[in-house]
Amino acid sequence: MTIRTTFAATIAAAVLLTATGCAVSRGQQTVGGYVDDAGITTLVKSRMLEDKQVAGTSISVETLNGTVMLSGFAKNATEKAAAERIARGVSGVKRVDNEIAIRP
Numbered sequence: 779m780t781i782r783t784t785f786a787a788t789i790a791a792a793v794l795l796t797a798t799g800c801a802v803s804r805g806q807q808t809v810g811g812y813v814d815d816a817g818i819t820t821l822v823k824s825r826m827l828e829d830k831q832v833a834g835t836s837i838s839v840e841t842l843n844g845t846v847m848l849s850g851f852a853k854n855a856t857e858k859a860a861a862e863r864i865a866r867g868v869s870g871v872k873r874v875d876n877e878i879a880i881r882p
Contacts, residue, residue, distance in 0.1 A: 815841040831860040844872035
């Protein structure tokens with residue numbers, strides 16, 4: 779469990795450090811809004827990595843203005859629904875677009 783927590787923290791730090799100025803330079807939102815979105819993305823991703831029902835490495839998470847976009851692949855409808863449930867449970871999420879495909 780310690781390795782999983784360390785891994786999630788490392789991912790969070792990498793996301794916040796590498797992508798901080800990207801959206802702002804394109805004029806999509808304010809710096810504060812971008813930092814909030816990065817925090818939401820990090821929380822959603824880390825909660826997916828902690829959840830045993832969801833293969834967090836197979837699902838991508840992007841956030842823009844509080845709208846979370848989930849994409850990638852799930853093994854079944856239960857995993858897809860669990861990923862959406864996790865995203866909706868994060869504070870600051872206004873809407874979730876679930877574009878996860880179910881692998882046959």
